[in-house]
Amino acid sequence: MRRLAFIIPVVLFLMVAAALGLGLRRDPSILPSMLIDRPIPTFDLPGLTPEDTVGLASSDFTGKPVLLNVFASWCVACVIEHPMLLRLQAQGVTIHGLDWKDEPAAGAEWLAQRGNPYTLIGSDPRGRTGIDFGVTGAPETFVIDGHGRVRYRHVGPITPEVWTEILQPMMDRLETET
Amino acid sequence: MSAEIGQLALILAFMLGLIQGAAPLLGAHRGDSVLMSLGRASALLQMAFVVLAFGALATAYVTMDFSVELVARHSHSTQPLPYRFAATWGSHEGSMLLWVLILALHGGAIAFFGRTLRETLQARVLAVQGMLSAAFLGFCLFTSNPFSRLSPIPLDGTELNPLLQDPGLVMHPPLLYLGYVGFSVAFSFAVAALIEGRVDAAWARWVRPWVLSAWISLTVGIALGSWWAYYELGWGGWWFWDPVENASLMPWLMGTALLHSALVLEKRGALISWTILLAILTFSLSMIGTFLVRSGVLTSVHAFAVDPERGAYILVFILIATGSALGLYAWRAPAMRTGALFSPLSREAGITLNNLFLLAATATVFLGTFYPVFIDVLSGDKISVGPPYYALTFAPLFVPLLALVAFGPMLNWKRDTVRAVLTRLRWPIIVTAVAAVIGVVVFGIADVGAALGIALGVWLIAAAFMLLARRWGIGRKGAETGRLIRTTPLAFWAVAVAHAGLGVTTIGVTAITAWTDSEVVTMVPGQTVEFAGRRITLDALGPATGPNYRADQARFRVEGRGQPFLMLSEKRFYPSSQTQTTEAGIRGEAMGNLYISVGESATLGAATVRLWWHPLVGWIWGGALIMALGGVLSLSDRRTRLAMPARKAAQARAAEAAA
Amino acid sequence: MRRFVLGLFCALLIAGPVAAVLPEEQLADPVLEARARAISQELRCVVCQNQSIDDSDAPLAADLRAIVRERLSAGDTDEEVMAHIVARYGNFVLLKPPLDLQTILLWSAPLLVLIPGGLGLALYLRRRSRAGAADPTPLSAEERRALAAILKTGDAP
Numbered sequence: 001m002r003r004l005a006f007i008i009p010v011v012l013f014l015m016v017a018a019a020l021g022l023g024l025r026r027d028p029s030i031l032p033s034m035l036i037d038r039p040i041p042t043f044d045l046p047g048l049t050p051e052d053t054v055g056l057a058s059s060d061f062t063g064k065p066v067l068l069n070v071f072a073s074w075c076v077a078c079v080i081e082h083p084m085l086l087r088l089q090a091q092g093v094t095i096h097g098l099d100w101k102d103e104p105a106a107g108a109e110w111l112a113q114r115g116n117p118y119t120l121i122g123s124d125p126r127g128r129t130g131i132d133f134g135v136t137g138a139p140e141t142f143v144i145d146g147h148g149r150v151r152y153r154h155v156g157p158i159t160p161e162v163w164t165e166i167l168q169p170m171m172d173r174l175e176t177e178t
Numbered sequence: 179m180s181a182e183i184g185q186l187a188l189i190l191a192f193m194l195g196l197i198q199g200a201a202p203l204l205g206a207h208r209g210d211s212v213l214m215s216l217g218r219a220s221a222l223l224q225m226a227f228v229v230l231a232f233g234a235l236a237t238a239y240v241t242m243d244f245s246v247e248l249v250a251r252h253s254h255s256t257q258p259l260p261y262r263f264a265a266t267w268g269s270h271e272g273s274m275l276l277w278v279l280i281l282a283l284h285g286g287a288i289a290f291f292g293r294t295l296r297e298t299l300q301a302r303v304l305a306v307q308g309m310l311s312a313a314f315l316g317f318c319l320f321t322s323n324p325f326s327r328l329s330p331i332p333l334d335g336t337e338l339n340p341l342l343q344d345p346g347l348v349m350h351p352p353l354l355y356l357g358y359v360g361f362s363v364a365f366s367f368a369v370a371a372l373i374e375g376r377v378d379a380a381w382a383r384w385v386r387p388w389v390l391s392a393w394i395s396l397t398v399g400i401a402l403g404s405w406w407a408y409y410e411l412g413w414g415g416w417w418f419w420d421p422v423e424n425a426s427l428m429p430w431l432m433g434t435a436l437l438h439s440a441l442v443l444e445k446r447g448a449l450i451s452w453t454i455l456l457a458i459l460t461f462s463l464s465m466i467g468t469f470l471v472r473s474g475v476l477t478s479v480h481a482f483a484v485d486p487e488r489g490a491y492i493l494v495f496i497l498i499a500t501g502s503a504l505g506l507y508a509w510r511a512p513a514m515r516t517g518a519l520f521s522p523l524s525r526e527a528g529i530t531l532n533n534l535f536l537l538a539a540t541a542t543v544f545l546g547t548f549y550p551v552f553i554d555v556l557s558g559d560k561i562s563v564g565p566p567y568y569a570l571t572f573a574p575l576f577v578p579l580l581a582l583v584a585f586g587p588m589l590n591w592k593r594d595t596v597r598a599v600l601t602r603l604r605w606p607i608i609v610t611a612v613a614a615v616i617g618v619v620v621f622g623i624a625d626v627g628a629a630l631g632i633a634l635g636v637w638l639i640a641a642a643f644m645l646l647a648r649r650w651g652i653g654r655k656g657a658e659t660g661r662l663i664r665t666t667p668l669a670f671w672a673v674a675v676a677h678a679g680l681g682v683t684t685i686g687v688t689a690i691t692a693w694t695d696s697e698v699v700t701m702v703p704g705q706t707v708e709f710a711g712r713r714i715t716l717d718a719l720g721p722a723t724g725p726n727y728r729a730d731q732a733r734f735r736v737e738g739r740g741q742p743f744l745m746l747s748e749k750r751f752y753p754s755s756q757t758q759t760t761e762a763g764i765r766g767e768a769m770g771n772l773y774i775s776v777g778e779s780a781t782l783g784a785a786t787v788r789l790w791w792h793p794l795v796g797w798i799w800g801g802a803l804i805m806a807l808g809g810v811l812s813l814s815d816r817r818t819r820l821a822m823p824a825r826k827a828a829q830a831r832a833a834e835a836a837a
Numbered sequence: 838m839r840r841f842v843l844g845l846f847c848a849l850l851i852a853g854p855v856a857a858v859l860p861e862e863q864l865a866d867p868v869l870e871a872r873a874r875a876i877s878q879e880l881r882c883v884v885c886q887n888q889s890i891d892d893s894d895a896p897l898a899a900d901l902r903a904i905v906r907e908r909l910s911a912g913d914t915d916e917e918v919m920a921h922i923v924a925r926y927g928n929f930v931l932l933k934p935p936l937d938l939q940t941i942l943l944w945s946a947p948l949l950v951l952i953p954g955g956l957g958l959a960l961y962l963r964r965r966s967r968a969g970a971a972d973p974t975p976l977s978a979e980e981r982r983a984l985a986a987i988l989k990t991g992d993a994p
Binding site for chain 3: 415420421448519522527530531537538539541542545546553556557560561565567570574698699700777
């Protein structure tokens with residue numbers, strides 16, 4: 001019994017060390033989305049230019065799975081991601097854009113220079129729609145199914161690996177679901 | 179050239195560490211004096227080589243040798259000389275080298291001063307120290323080599339992070355490391371004692387000065403870091419419960435417990451296995467702190483070199499070091515002597531209770547710091563543990579602890595009675611009660627918590643005075659107070675001073691928590707605001723330049739409550755690293771600090787001005803320094819010094835030579 | 838690498854002019870403003886990870902401060918405001934983690950040490966003192982005679 005008390009420290013320590021070892025493999029800066037498997041928040045945003053009268057609304061997310069990409073003209077990593085988005089558009093993937101915390105004119109100018117990969121674009125200069133989505137920065141990409149539910153969120157630029165390993169299989173699966 | 183010398187010295191030191199880790203252990207086992215002396219020799223040589231390596235890196239920094247990658251990354255030709263030198267430990271690699279340097283110095287000191295130790299004990303202590311050295315040197319060489327060269331050689335370097343270019347921060351890491359690494363000596367002694375299977379008073383007499391010196395450095399280091407955060411981060415906080423701050427607080431709390439239990443062991447021969455456990459835990463927490471800062475398991479405002487690979491190395495190392503030490507403890511400690519007896523009301527019992535509270539406080543900080551990692555591993559959820567958690571858990575633990583502190587030195591060793599203790603403490607009790615009543619009357623019932631906090635500080639200080647008053651025979655008829663004051667041993671002063679310092683800090687913390695006043699306004703030059711009973715005018719807003727930065731400077735005139743004075747508050751921009759820093763304007767007064775920081779404003783020609791009144795904030799750090807002074811007094815006491823028996827041995831040898 | 842960049846990003850953010858609550862953000866009603874400050878101090882900034890939104894200079898923190906004030910002005914209770922933010926960013930934003938099954942261990946940390954530790958200490962002290970207080974073995978008749986002899990002569994027998 002008395003001996004047992006002396007074993008407690010080493011047992012506790014080994015438990016802590018094991019947890020820390022597993023913790024090393026996790027990135028503390030990545031936050032899970034609160035919206036997984038839940039309907040997207042309700043919103044109705046105008047387009048970037050006066051000519052774009054359609055904009056983007058939550059009602060646009062029905063029928064088939066799409067990507068919602070959060071971007072902004074001030075966002076450095078978005079520049080890196082952009083060619084990938086254009087390539088995906090060419091492959092026939094539907095991507096809607098959310099120009100987050102950005103002047104609509106600046107966003108329009110940015111797209112005019114680099115090409116527009118988006119089917120529909122919503123302008124969110126005050127950032128409130130983004131915050132309703134739980135966006136922490138740009139770029140972020142949401143996978144939204146045909147019923148208007150968020151299925152996945154990717155933080156940071158979409159790289160070819162992210163697309164082929166995570167997003168594409170998921171989109172294919174959702175496609176067969178609907 | 180110096181980089182190659184440094185590299186070579188580091189490799190040699192690493193090899194010597196391996197020898198030191200093995201030879202004396204084997205020697206002690208076989209009773210082979212030659213092998214044991216090999217441990218001493220390699221510790222001293224290793225120290226010389228690490229000093230050489232550190233010198234080589236410092237030289238590269240001071241002479242701006244940008245061919246060394248580390249120098250190029252953390253130094254710039256416009257950086258002032260003191261900061262070029264301090265940049266030596268401003269990076270991950272450099273700070274690990276500093277860590278290794280301090281470790282080697284401690285190893286050398288044990289080899290040099292420890293000649294009067296029992297030979298096998300010294301050999302085993304040196305062996306454990308050697309293993310630690312080898313592991314950290316290996317970490318430097320294999321994962322964080324400070325001496326790698328760059329090609330092509332850049333014309334100039336990237337500056338040291340301007341936040342670190344600050345007198346407070348130049349001294350912060352060395353002090354902190356003296357603390358962390360100093361505890362390694364206690365660890366090595368503990369492991370050696372477990373191997374030997376015995377602990378005696380000589381063991382405790384040896385360990386206590388090392389623990390004390392580490393504790394003093396850590397106390398000052400933490401205070402300095404807190405002070406730096408206060409004036410440099412620009413929003414006047416002095417403690418954020420950030421993981422990195424917690425990493426330094428945990429060994430401090432545990433080290434404080436160790437300091438007291440080692441005292442019981444030395445004076446009374448009790449708490450043997452407990453002291454050994456604390457010695458292992460204290461240094462382990464120091465190592466976990468290093469792991470935390472460098473592994474990236476947690477995000478922190480002080481993010482260092484965040485690298486999971488390095489984290490894995492340190493973690494494996496901690497697993498081996500602490501795991502085997504605690505395993506050895508589980509195996510050997512039950513068989514150890516249980517020590518002297520004491521009654522439930524005695525100084526021994528009081529200190530044991532204090533240890534329990536310190537352990538609980540450490541556990542609270544530990545869980546608060548690492549819980550998000552545990553939850554992430556177990557369920558993938560992300561949670562946060564911030565200041566409100568500590569306010570609800572740590573604070574309630576510390577209040578009874580502080581109340582108990584006053585009792586400790588008033589209790590007799592071995593046994594005491596409640597009545598006698600209360601009689602001895604009657605004056606402090608009366609003074610504290612009066613302070614509490616006055617506090618409630620003056621500050622009102624709404625601030626009753628604050629009034630009690632102040633009373634708690636008063637209690638500690640009053641009890642410390644009472645301690646001295648009793649020793650001096652004040653109020654006792656026929657006592658020769660003058661002689662008694664002169665003959666009061668330093669160790670006695672040490673207790674009173676350290677505990678009074680804790681009281682001063684308590685009052686500071688209470689005041690700033692309860693009565694901080696703040697305001698934020700947009701000001702244009704010429705505008706005046708009323709704040710904290712003063713009239714503060716923004717005199718001018720304009721550019722200024724420093725050696726390696728440009729600044730937007732705001733000049734304020736402050737009137738009311740005594741002589742008017744000027745205050746400067748700057749926002750600095752360091753072009754070579756493209757970094758901004760805030761240099762808040764701080765006016766320190768006895769009753770508190772006036773703190774002004776200036777930010778950008780949406781309005782042209784105006785500034786966003788943040789004003790703070792921080793009552794008694796200086797007492798927080800003042801109290802910590804007084805505590806450290808208490809430690810220094812204890813360390814300078816003749817009896818403590820005699821415990822480092824080198825002097826005595828030297829005298830004996832001198833006498834022998836003379837005869 | 839990405840973590841390093843994030844760390845650097847955070848370092849730069851805190852290094853910048855720390856503004857936090859701006860004059861133009863404040864509510865006119867001092868009671869509501871005080872509630873807003875109190876709530877903001879318990880919400881963690883999600884971009885720069887170890888600051889409350891009250892302390893943080895990040896733009897997203899400013900947006901969240903504004904939302905807190907809007908909800909308060911709209912008549913929400915403190916709990917409703919917190920829930921509004923948690924619904925978007927999760928429990929991660931709560932600097933004071935809620936008490937639930939997951940955090941029970943965390944919140945009971947002080948008691949987890951104090952209760953078993955206190956019990957252990959009590960047992961230990963009882964053992965220490967009982968051993969000390971145990972009656973010494975009484976002297977035998979012979980020993981008593983020897984003692985008396987010593988006391989009388991002041992010398993050993």
